[in-house]
Each structure stands twice: as C-alpha cells, then as structure tokens.
Amino acid sequence: TVHAVDGVSLDLAAGETLGIVGESGSGKTMLLRSILGTFPIPDVTRTGAIGFEGADLLRIDGAEHRRILGTEIGVVSQNPLTALNPVRTVGSQLIETMRVHRGLGRVVARAQAIDLLRQVGIPEPEGRLDSHPHALSGGMRQRATIAMALANEPKLLLADEPTTALDVTVQDQILSLLASLCEERHMALVLVTHDLSVVRGWTDRVAVMYAGQIVESGPTETLFVDPKHRYTQALLDSIPHLDLPSHSELAVIDGRPPLLIDPPTGCRFAPRCDWAEDGCRDTPPQRVEIAGHAHTCLIPASRDAVGDGVSRGR
Numbered sequence: 001t002v003h004a005v006d007g008v009s010l011d012l013a014a015g016e017t018l019g020i021v022g023e024s025g026s027g028k029t030m031l032l033r034s035i036l037g038t039f040p041i042p043d044v045t046r047t048g049a050i051g052f053e054g055a056d057l058l059r060i061d062g063a064e065h066r067r068i069l070g071t072e073i074g075v076v077s078q079n080p081l082t083a084l085n086p087v088r089t090v091g092s093q094l095i096e097t098m099r100v101h102r103g104l105g106r107v108v109a110r111a112q113a114i115d116l117l118r119q120v121g122i123p124e125p126e127g128r129l130d131s132h133p134h135a136l137s138g139g140m141r142q143r144a145t146i147a148m149a150l151a152n153e154p155k156l157l158l159a160d161e162p163t164t165a166l167d168v169t170v171q172d173q174i175l176s177l178l179a180s181l182c183e184e185r186h187m188a189l190v191l192v193t194h195d196l197s198v199v200r201g202w203t204d205r206v207a208v209m210y211a212g213q214i215v216e217s218g219p220t221e222t223l224f225v226d227p228k229h230r231y232t233q234a235l236l237d238s239i240p241h242l243d244l245p246s247h248s249e250l251a252v253i254d255g256r257p258p259l260l261i262d263p264p265t266g267c268r269f270a271p272r273c274d275w276a277e278d279g280c281r282d283t284p285p286q287r288v289e290i291a292g293h294a295h296t297c298l299i300p301a302s303r304d305a306v307g308d309g310v311s312r313g314r
Helices: 028-036 062-072 090-102 106-119 138-150 168-185 196-202 220-225 230-237 278-282
Strands: 017-021 073-076 156-160 188-192 205-210 213-219 288-290 293-295
Touching: 017 028, 017 196, 028 073, 028 156, 028 188, 062 073, 062 090, 073 138, 090 106, 090 138, 106 138, 138 168, 156 168, 168 188, 168 196, 188 196, 196 220, 205 220, 205 230, 213 220, 213 230
Parallel strands: 017 188, 017 205, 073 156, 156 188
Antiparallel strands: 205 213, 213 293, 288 293
8 A cells, every 4th residue: 555645634724825836746737636536547545634614624515525626626637738628719718617516508518618718818808718728838838827727716726836837037927817816706726846946935924844744834935944853954955046056066965755655654755854863764753843933853853954045926
C-alpha cells in the first residue's frame, strides 16, 4: 500500500487563496485528485473526511457528487492542451458544461460563453469560440480552461500548476486574472505550484508538502520570513539570488524524495537533511503550531537562517 497523501489536513475560507508547494512527486496533484475523487488508476482508497459547506464529499452519492464538482468546485488542469478535447471546438465544450449543469438553452449558453471568454482576456471571443484547441496559443488555451472552470460560478477553484510552460509575461497575466476573479466572486482558490515566487506574490497562506505529508503551513509572509521546517528552509535557500556574483554555486537539496511504498520511520526529510539527528530518523515528528504557523520539524530553523531571494508578485 502506498500512502500518496498521508494525514493531510487543510482548511480554506471563502475568498482565500491557499498555495501548495513542494518538489515533483511530493503529492500536490494527488491531493487535488483526492478532493475530486479522480484518479489515474483503480483501487484507490480515501479515508477521513472532505468537508465542503456542510457536505462530506466522501459520503455523498454519485449524482450529488457530480453536481458539486460540476457547479460549486471548478478545476484548472495542469496541461490545457490535454484537458481540452482536441476534436471539438472550444465553444462546444464551454457551452456543454453550462447546458448540462445549469439547464441553459443553446442561444443563452453561447452568449454567456462569449462573455466568459471576454472576461478571461481572450481577444475576438466570438471567433475563438468556434476554434479548436490546437488553433489557440498556450496562454489562450489556459484562459479557455479557466473559462470552463468558471462557467458555473464555483465557490472553490482548484488550480493545478496553471502557469506551467507559459512565459513570464503570460504567467503574470494568468495569475492576475485568477486573483481578480477571486476578489470579484469571493471565490476560494487552491493554487498548486513548484514556483515559490508565484506563491509569495499571489497567496494568503501556504502549505509545504513533502513525501505525501504537509510539513509546514502558515500565512505566506510569515512562512517566507521565518520558515521553521528544514525542508522549507532548503527550498528557500535554493532560490537563485540576483545579487550573487556571476558563476556562483547554487544551493541544491541532495538526494531524492523517499519511495512511499517504504517511507522512513521518522521524519521523511531526515535522509536529505543536513541538520538531522538520531531522533529525527527514529521518531515520527509531532505537529507544532504557534499563532497559525505550524510545522513538524524536531530541529526547527531560526529566523536568521534563510535569506529573502523571492521578488513580490503584487
């Protein structure tokens, strides 16, 4: 048995943006899949509870689950080219979700689809509505998937690395769009990314994942200024600093994340941690929380241990 998401506990308020960060394979995408109940393989078991406005998504029937995921929880996929059906126009896919979940007529749904494409910044939306995904640029495809996620005015948006493979200018436009939509609609947002500058500039709180577990969480500014877990510290130390001399050696995190079929007994980061002691390797760490800033490190970092190399996004 592989515990791809192990003991994770999160809460999110309306209008709040939560960033989830960590290396590839840390469990970020599987966490979103656990919330949605969509997995790439069969025989996946979910335990615990996933509360959403009084309903437990693990215990509601299929029809109610589909209704909530179609209307109240929206999803922005990591790769818009594979998220969109390549043989159908963008408009037909956007219109379908509104007709199925909201019962709109074709004419009304088409008019709202054009307005949605305009809201997400796609030029000439009437023409783009009849385009196939391959005819759009990467940035426009991502905007189209955001439009589809927002079509039924969800209360929660799950965005899985929505700026992957986009250039810096388009990335900033997409993040600005998501931030403005959250503010206008009072919509909660979970933003999964491996880019710390994105998290620093566009989230209210951050959860750091490693090997399927959340090792640190708290207000964004607090976590960046005063990280406690040694993994968070290592991630921040690995950020390139623009004021360093040319050809300076960059900090790296040696080793690889553990195989979750046989994880370490104690702290899962201990085999890669320069500060680890015998207790870290033998004893599962306990969660410590002070003023909303929580971590699971036996030898927490101090405020002066980490530099500030991340520029603000807003």
